[in-house]
Amino acid sequence: MRVKISKASLQSGFLVDVEEMSGEHVWSCYQCGNCSAGCPLAFAMELLPNQIIRLLHLGQEEEVFRANTIWLCTSCLTCKTRCPRGVDLSRINESIRHLALRRGKAPDRFGPDQIEPGVAASAPPQGLASAFRKFGG
Amino acid sequence: MEYLYYPGCTLVDTARNFDRCGRAAARALDVELVEMPDWTCCGTTFPLTNRKIVGLVAPVRTLVNARGEGYEELLTLCSFCYNVLKRANYAVRNRGDERMRINAYLEDEFVRAGQEYDEYEGEVEVVHLLEVLRDTVGFESVTAQVTRPLTNLKVAPYYGCLLLRPQSEIGLDDADEPTVLEDLLGALGCDVIDFPHRVECCGSYLGLSSPDIALQNSYEIVHTASRLGADVLAVVCPLCAYNLDLRQEEMHQRFSGFRQVPVMYFTELLALALEVEEEVYSWERHAVDPLPVLQTVGGI
Numbered sequence: 239m240r241v242k243i244s245k246a247s248l249q250s251g252f253l254v255d256v257e258e259m260s261g262e263h264v265w266s267c268y269q270c271g272n273c274s275a276g277c278p279l280a281f282a283m284e285l286l287p288n289q290i291i292r293l294l295h296l297g298q299e300e301e302v303f304r305a306n307t308i309w310l311c312t313s314c315l316t317c318k319t320r321c322p323r324g325v326d327l328s329r330i331n332e333s334i335r336h337l338a339l340r341r342g343k344a345p346d347r348f349g350p351d352q353i354e355p356g357v358a359a360s361a362p363p364q365g366l367a368s369a370f371r372k373f374g375g
Numbered sequence: 376m377e378y379l380y381y382p383g384c385t386l387v388d389t390a391r392n393f394d395r396c397g398r399a400a401a402r403a404l405d406v407e408l409v410e411m412p413d414w415t416c417c418g419t420t421f422p423l424t425n426r427k428i429v430g431l432v433a434p435v436r437t438l439v440n441a442r443g444e445g446y447e448e449l450l451t452l453c454s455f456c457y458n459v460l461k462r463a464n465y466a467v468r469n470r471g472d473e474r475m476r477i478n479a480y481l482e483d484e485f486v487r488a489g490q491e492y493d494e495y496e497g498e499v500e501v502v503h504l505l506e507v508l509r510d511t512v513g514f515e516s517v518t519a520q521v522t523r524p525l526t527n528l529k530v531a532p533y534y535g536c537l538l539l540r541p542q543s544e545i546g547l548d549d550a551d552e553p554t555v556l557e558d559l560l561g562a563l564g565c566d567v568i569d570f571p572h573r574v575e576c577c578g579s580y581l582g583l584s585s586p587d588i589a590l591q592n593s594y595e596i597v598h599t600a601s602r603l604g605a606d607v608l609a610v611v612c613p614l615c616a617y618n619l620d621l622r623q624e625e626m627h628q629r630f631s632g633f634r635q636v637p638v639m640y641f642t643e644l645l646a647l648a649l650e651v652e653e654e655v656y657s658w659e660r661h662a663v664d665p666l667p668v669l670q671t672v673g674g675i
Contacts, residue, residue, distance in 0.1 A: 259424045278576045282588040310588065313423060314536035314576035319550045326541075332423035348584040360621055361583055362613040363384040364455045367419040369580035371430075 239285075239301075247297035252337075256294060259333035266323040267291045273317035273327055283307045287317060287327055294330070303343040308334045309373070335372070348373040376511065378502070379446035380408035381437065383417055383456040390453070390613035390640070395655035397452050397504055397642035403649040404512050404520060408450060411441060419455055421462040431477045434463035438499045439481060439492075448500045450507065452642065454612035458537035458545065461501040465544040468497035503538070504642070505555050505611070506547055514562040521648045524564030528673045530644070531570040531605035531636075532556040533596070535577055535615045550574070559641065560609060563648040568603050572596045577615040582622065593618040594626045594633070601634045606668045608638045616640065621662045637665035647675060 257264055267288070274286035285293070285305040293301050302308070313328040321327070338344040348369055358366070386394035398408050417437055422430025437460060441449040451457040467474045478494045485492035508517060534553055542550035551574060560567045575596065578589030597619055600608045610616050620638035627633050638661070646655060647669070658666055669675040 259426060261425050278592055279578075279581070279588065281591070282585075310581065310585065312536075312576050312579035312581060313420070314579065315540035315550075316536070316574075316576065319540055319542065326423075329423045336424055336427075353583060357583060357586070360389070360617070362389045362617050364419055364453065365580050365583050365614045365617060367384070367416070368455065368614075369583050371420045372580060373584060 241293070241296065241298050241301055243296050243298075247299075250297040250299060252297055252299040252302075253294050255337060256330060256333045259336065260326070260329040262326055262329050264291060264294050264325075264330065266325050267295075268323060270322060272320045272322065273325075276316045276320050278314065278316065279310045279312065283310055287311070287331075290334075291325075291327070291330070302334060303338050303341075307331075308338070313372075332372075339374075376405065377407045377409055378448055378450040378507065379441055379444055380410050380450050381414055381417070381441070381456060381460070382410060383414075383451065383453045385455075385613040386453055389660070390616065392655070392657040392660050393452060393613060393616075393640040393642055395653075395657070396640065396646040396651070399651045399653050399655045400642055400645040400649055401504065403646075403651055404508070404517065406507060406512065411444060411449070414440070417456040418459045418463070421459045428473065428476045428480070431463050431466060431473065432480060434459045435467060435477050435495060436481060436484075438464055438467075438497075438501075439485075439495045441499045442495065446499070448502050450502050450504060452504055452611075454535060454537040455614065457501065457503050462541075462544050464497050464499065464501055467495060503547060505538075505559065508559060509555055514558050517559070517645075518562045518564075521563055522650045523648055523675070525644060525648050525673050526564045526566070528565050528669070529568055529604055529606045530560050530565040531568045531600040531603065531608045532560055532573055533570065533577075533600075533608055533610050533615065533619070534574050535610070535612050536574070536579075538611050539574060556609065556611070556641065560644065563644055565644070568600070568605055570600060570603065570605075572599050577612075577618040579614060579618075582614070582618040586622075589618060590622055590625055590629065593622060594630055597623060597626060597636055597638075598630070598633060601636045605636050606672050607644070607665060608636050609641050609644060610638055611641055623663050635663045637661060637663045637668055639665055647673070
């Protein structure tokens with residue numbers, strides 16, 4: 239992957255927005271990769287969890303929004319449990335999801351009209367409620 | 376002893392067997408679960424951004440209403456309910472700004488409804504049946520009351536994520552090396568497997584929104600249990616049961632050499648070991664029928 243790093247991207251307010259919403263210190267991350275090594279959904283992610291953080295450091299808002307990564311994070315907190323720097327990536331990912339939804343950068347990922355009838359009949363209500371909460375902000 | 380019990384939406388719907396076995400087994404152990412009257416949604420997911428105070432309304436309202444019932448503890452079975460109620464309680468207890476804002480919101484709601492409101496400061500303790508069995512009843516006492524030990528039944532214990540994490544706020548057990556489920560299953564006489572995927576995510580709600588990806592994830596878990604020779608995979612959460620049990624037919628179609636494994640709630644195994652004879656089991660709710668293995672191995 240190639241990204242263009244410019245003065246403008248480094249000074250963009252994206253990192254500040256994410257830190258304010260999440261309450262996390264994104265620069266605490268020193269890129270050890272423990273989060274990506276343990277993430278159960280990493281196999282399907284277009285960018286690994288630690289790459290999302292690195293792109294935040296570099297102000298790469300569009301790259302972060304473009305990847306499916308934040309939409310595959312289930313907030314299972316395996317990464318938070320193992321992070322040697324105490325970073326809670328689930329809060330960072332949720333903040334990015336909310337920013338994406340507000341800025342019209344969230345593709346139409348999931349809504350009631352996209353559930354197959356068979357799934358709707360057999361799925362536990364908690365699954366429907368939590369999915370709508372996560373995908374609808 | 377008596378606990379105020381919060382079932383939550385799924386335990387009165389697709390996971391009625393989880394609920395009924397839990398109530399009946401608890402009663403057999405002299406633990407009465409009194410259902411909270413007029414309970415409302417727990418909120419499902421804990422809000423993970425600072426501005427989403429509205430996400431705390433549902434769980435804190437539930438806790439305020441529990442306090443109003445005059446109980447000091449609120450007992451849950453579903454991992455989602457347990458997690459969001461416990462984390463919301465932690466936020467109220469430890470974060471002054473959130474306590475102030477959520478109380479202002481709820482006071483308005485209660486006063487408009489003509490009810491009195493006292494600031495909620497986290498007085499209610501959220502407990503899970505597993506910790507009551509471990510800390511109050513005691514696993515030795517459970518063993519003493521088991522009349523049908525599940526000897527020879529090889530069980531893979533599966534915790535999932537929400538029952539344990541984040542450890543600093545939940546504190547039920549160690550987040551990476553828990554033992555409570557193994558200890559309970561051992562107390563029932565089960566042959567407990569050392570199961571490497573026990574604290575991994577089942578795929579959660581991705582089973583609904585990204586079913587293909589979630590299937591690969593949940594297949595790894597069930598397939599490993601299968602390879603290790605598990606007769607049963609024991610779970611604590613209805614969404615885990617959905618991903619790990621109801622989708623096994625798809626796993627069977629997609630992955631060659633896959634052997635199905637029945638998935639059971641820990642309350643079902645508990646009820647069986649205590650020989651609860653009531654009509655609580657509803658085996659038809661299982662996609663992979665556990666009865667054949669229970670009959671041949673478990674002697675049921």
